[in-house]
Amino acid sequence: AEGAEEPRTGVMTAAAKAASAANSALVPLGATRIPSLTAEETREELVTLRGTELTEQQQAKPYIGPRPAIVTRRGWGADESLREKSFVYTSTVKAAFVHHTASGNNYSCSQVPSLIRGFYRYHTRSLGWRDIGYNFLVDKCGRIYEGRAGGVAKPVKGAHTMGFNSKTTGIAVIGSYGSKKPSSKAVKAVARLTAWKLGLHGMNPKKKTSLTSGGGNLYAKGKKVKMKVISGHRDGFNTSCPGGKLYKKLSTVRSKAAKYQGR
Numbered sequence: 001a002e003g004a005e006e007p008r009t010g011v012m013t014a015a016a017k018a019a020s021a022a023n024s025a026l027v028p029l030g031a032t033r034i035p036s037l038t039a040e041e042t043r044e045e046l047v048t049l050r051g052t053e054l055t056e057q058q059q060a061k062p063y064i065g066p067r068p069a070i071v072t073r074r075g076w077g078a079d080e081s082l083r084e085k086s087f088v089y090t091s092t093v094k095a096a097f098v099h100h101t102a103s104g105n106n107y108s109c110s111q112v113p114s115l116i117r118g119f120y121r122y123h124t125r126s127l128g129w130r131d132i133g134y135n136f137l138v139d140k141c142g143r144i145y146e147g148r149a150g151g152v153a154k155p156v157k158g159a160h161t162m163g164f165n166s167k168t169t170g171i172a173v174i175g176s177y178g179s180k181k182p183s184s185k186a187v188k189a190v191a192r193l194t195a196w197k198l199g200l201h202g203m204n205p206k207k208k209t210s211l212t213s214g215g216g217n218l219y220a221k222g223k224k225v226k227m228k229v230i231s232g233h234r235d236g237f238n239t240s241c242p243g244g245k246l247y248k249k250l251s252t253v254r255s256k257a258a259k260y261q262g263r
Contacts, residue, residue, distance in 0.1 A: 035069055046062050097161045105140065137174055171193060177245045211225050
């Protein structure tokens with residue numbers, strides 16, 4: 001079940017090097033896994049990553065969850081030739097949108113890298129997107145995977161919630177959660193990931209934030225919308241995603257994430 005984290009061998013293409021180098025502040029080139037950090041190590045890393053932008057108060061007591069372990073694109077075997085070469089960034093991350101992949105729950109966790117490669121091919125080849133749409137994916141065993149290339153600690157612009165892809169991050173829990181509850185491990189992983197990712201940008205998981213719609217089927221372009229910092233896909237777009245059972249768990253995710261941040 002740990003197959004996604006075994007070292008990759010062989011020559012890296014220029015595109016593979018670029019995707020890996022986007023995480024160079026966290027791990028060496030070619031790493032298949034970004035290891036977890038303690039709360040103290042995460043705070044030290046935050047000062048390194050964003051030190052010039054932190055106030056004295058934030059440096060003294062930043063509200064950020066411990067960095068969770070993340071399987072990199074190299075770890076799940078991304079074919080970097082499928083995506084567009086350049087990375088697109090947004091200015092900050094004010095909210096996280098939670099999704100499900102609506103792809104069924106009867107997978108084994110050793111199959112997950114293959115599943116992600118399938119989502120990636122579908123998004124790039126069938127839908128014509130520049131890369132996989134989600135910024136992160138989480139499996140039912142609680143493992144977290146890097147999605148769209150550009151660096152897990154950076155504000156990479158995804159394609160996950162039409163109208164609200166700017167200043168947000170998209171997290172997909174692999175499976176279908178309309179009638180089946182997500183695993184407790186998956187819920188915990190989403191809480192840990194949001195505590196860290198939103199903490200990098202000083203966001204409180206239990207609060208609301210203001211986002212401006214880029215235009216979708218719920219909100220007209222330019223409309224300012226108050227959105228929970230951790231929202232479901234359906235909050236920004238008319239869809240059943242992330243499924244009713246996962247959507248109901250978002251209040252748990254918010255409270256857990258706030259605790260991980262030390263709030």
